[in-house]
Amino acid sequence: MIDEHVVALINGDIDGVLSASERAELREILASSTEVQEYYQGLEQLDGLLQDVPAQEYKMNFDQRFGDLFPRGASVTPIRKTGMGRLSNVMSYGLATAAGILLAVGYYESRKLDSDEQDFGQMLGTMAPDTNRMVAAEAFKVNEAGVQSEARLEERHGKLVLEITVDSARDTDISVDFSATSLRFNAMAQFASQFESIQIDANVIRLRSNGQQHFTMLLDRATNDEPGDPGVVRLRYSRDGALIQQGTLAVR
Amino acid sequence: MLDKQQENLLIADIKRGDRRAMEVLVKEFERPVYNAAYRMLGNPDDAADVTQTTFMNVFRKLGQFNSSYRLFSWIYRIAMNESIDQLKRRPQTEQLSPALAAGGPGPAARLQATQVSQRVQSALMELSEDYRSVIVLRYFTGCNYEQMAVTLSIPEKTVKSRLYTARQLLKTSLVDNKESNL
Numbered sequence: 001m002i003d004e005h006v007v008a009l010i011n012g013d014i015d016g017v018l019s020a021s022e023r024a025e026l027r028e029i030l031a032s033s034t035e036v037q038e039y040y041q042g043l044e045q046l047d048g049l050l051q052d053v054p055a056q057e058y059k060m061n062f063d064q065r066f067g068d069l070f071p072r073g074a075s076v077t078p079i080r081k082t083g084m085g086r087l088s089n090v091m092s093y094g095l096a097t098a099a100g101i102l103l104a105v106g107y108y109e110s111r112k113l114d115s116d117e118q119d120f121g122q123m124l125g126t127m128a129p130d131t132n133r134m135v136a137a138e139a140f141k142v143n144e145a146g147v148q149s150e151a152r153l154e155e156r157h158g159k160l161v162l163e164i165t166v167d168s169a170r171d172t173d174i175s176v177d178f179s180a181t182s183l184r185f186n187a188m189a190q191f192a193s194q195f196e197s198i199q200i201d202a203n204v205i206r207l208r209s210n211g212q213q214h215f216t217m218l219l220d221r222a223t224n225d226e227p228g229d230p231g232v233v234r235l236r237y238s239r240d241g242a243l244i245q246q247g248t249l250a251v252r
Numbered sequence: 253m254l255d256k257q258q259e260n261l262l263i264a265d266i267k268r269g270d271r272r273a274m275e276v277l278v279k280e281f282e283r284p285v286y287n288a289a290y291r292m293l294g295n296p297d298d299a300a301d302v303t304q305t306t307f308m309n310v311f312r313k314l315g316q317f318n319s320s321y322r323l324f325s326w327i328y329r330i331a332m333n334e335s336i337d338q339l340k341r342r343p344q345t346e347q348l349s350p351a352l353a354a355g356g357p358g359p360a361a362r363l364q365a366t367q368v369s370q371r372v373q374s375a376l377m378e379l380s381e382d383y384r385s386v387i388v389l390r391y392f393t394g395c396n397y398e399q400m401a402v403t404l405s406i407p408e409k410t411v412k413s414r415l416y417t418a419r420q421l422l423k424t425s426l427v428d429n430k431e432s433n434l
Contacts, residue, residue, distance in 0.1 A: 011416045015390075017397070046423045050391040053372050056296070058286035060278055060303060179341060180305050180334075204341075232305060248301050250308060 002039055010040050014047045140247045142237050147172050153233050153249035160219040160231045160251065166209045171196055172244070175236040179203040182222035183231050254280060259323040266314055278307055281324065284393045285331045291388045292335035293342075294377050302338055306331040325402040328393055332403065336381055375425045383418035386411060 009026045012018045018026065030037050142149040147168040154161050160183065162176065178185075184202055196208035205217065219231065236246040254262065265273030285306050290299035309330050317326055376384050389395040389403060400415075401408040 007416055008412065011412070011419065014419075015397070042423045042427045043419055045427050046419060049368065049426060050372065050387070050422075053369050053391070055283065055287050055392070056290050056299075058283055058290075058300070058303070060282045060286075060300075060307075177341065180337070232308060234301060243297070246297055246301070248304055250304075 002036060006036055007039075010036075010043055013040075014043055140235055140249050142245045144237075144244050146170055146239070147237060147244060149174075149237065151235055151249060153231065153251050155251055160221065162217040162219060162233055162249070164213070164215055164217075166213040168209055168211065170239060171208050171210050173238045174207050174209055175234075175238075176205040176207075176217065177203070177234040177236070178219060178232065180232045180234065183219045183233070184222070186218040186220045253324065256322065260319060263314060263317065263319065263323065266311070274311060277310070281327050282307075284324075285327060287392045288328060288331050288388050289335045289338075291373065291376055291392050292332065292381075292384060293338055294373050298338055298342075299335075302331060302334045305334050309334070321402060322399070324393075325395075325399055328389065328395070328403045329405070332385055332389070336385075339381065371426065375422055378425060379418060379421060382414055383421060386415045387418045387422065390415060 006026075006029055009018065009022060009029070013023065013026055030040060140151045147166065149164065149166040149168075151162065151164045154163070164174070164176075166172065166174065185200060185205060195213070196210050198205070198207040219233075221231065232248060232250045234246065234248050237244040262273055262277055266277060282303060286299055286303045289302040289306070290296060293299050293302065306327065310327055313330075317323070376387065379387070385404060386400055389400045395403060397408050397411050397415075400411045404411065406414075
């Protein structure tokens with residue numbers, strides 16, 4: 001058993017923080033104890049091993065990751081892009097007809113976590129595009145064998161809306177996680193589709209999809225959020241436990 | 253690494269809304285933040301997510317940054333907290349992804365480097381978050397004792413204690429265990 005003081009000296013030497021007198025003390029101890037020598041050599045070997053671990057190369061594409069939040073020439077706040085032009089034709093068409101379809105198909109689920117009031121009117125409002133102030137933030141696409149999907153996180157009428165279309169040949173698990181920020185699930189509407197299963201928690205939704213799905217989620221910002229605080233949603237697509245694709249959407 | 257004066261100038265530019273300054277900050281810290289997250293999580297995709305969320309929070313909360321501290325400590329703290337949050341959200345059964353192929357002059361060297369990286373990563377994942385954090389900060393961001401203490405909001409004495417114990421545990425699994433010798 002090596003004394004704590006000696007352990008501290010050895011670690012201090014490895015970290016290069018010993019004074020001259022402490023180094024001299026350590027040298028004396030090393031000269032008189034094989035056990036301490038072996039311990040020192042083991043830690044030295046470990047230190048060399050850890051120092052030699054190659055750094056993982058990583059380069060974030062700023063434009064891709066933050067371009068929508070911080071467009072060129074814009075100030076930090078407000079950080080929004082306006083215009084229907086950013087939406088795909090399919091999505092725009094879907095949005096234009098969404099409210100009508102919703103009425104026919106029905107309201108899937110609506111619940112407020114901070115209030116008992118069922119805000120159906122607000123839910124309907126989020127289905128239709130706000131042509132005067134459409135805010136398109138970020139899109140995320142999955143185009144893999146057996147599953148195609150598009151997700152968009154947008155602010156509509158002052159509310160955050162996550163709209164997802166999925167077309168999968170087999171059961172596909174989708175996790176929608178907004179626990180990284182203060183977003184909370186408010187309500188969800190589904191167009192002409194059914195899930196195999198769905199689990200809704202305050203800040204994580206897990207669902208299993210098979211076939212064609214088109215649904216939206218209305219997310220609430222926390223009341224103590226400052227203007228311009230970003231909403232961040234993590235999406236994860238998997239099948240039989242194996243990851244297909246994952247990504248993050250963010251909007252202010 | 254940026255000195256204190258450079259940090260202050262960068263922060264002031266970002267607060268003014270200078271997008272270029274934001275890019276500079278990302279370029280300065282993306283690699284250590286990603287590597288710290290990767291070593292905490294053992295998964296490149298999760299590390300990329302944590303890296304993005306870290307910078308998102310940095311931009312979001314820059315107004316709350318106390319300029320008496322160093323910027324890198326604050327950024328690393330956000331990255332470590334994000335990584336730990338990610339670990340807590342992770343299903344217990346989730347498998348670790350294989351390590352990314354490391355760069356190197358040739359296939360043999362690259363294979364060797366990848367093997368080292370993977371063995372170290374496996375040993376790191378066996379450590380508790382407290383011990384893993386100090387090793388990650390010491391070896392993958394280059395923090396000293398004081399910087400680790402500020403980043404983790406713990407006394408320097410605790411940093412040393414955790415670092416010594418973490419090294420002992422890693423020594424046992426990576427050096428003393430002959431079967432796992434690299």
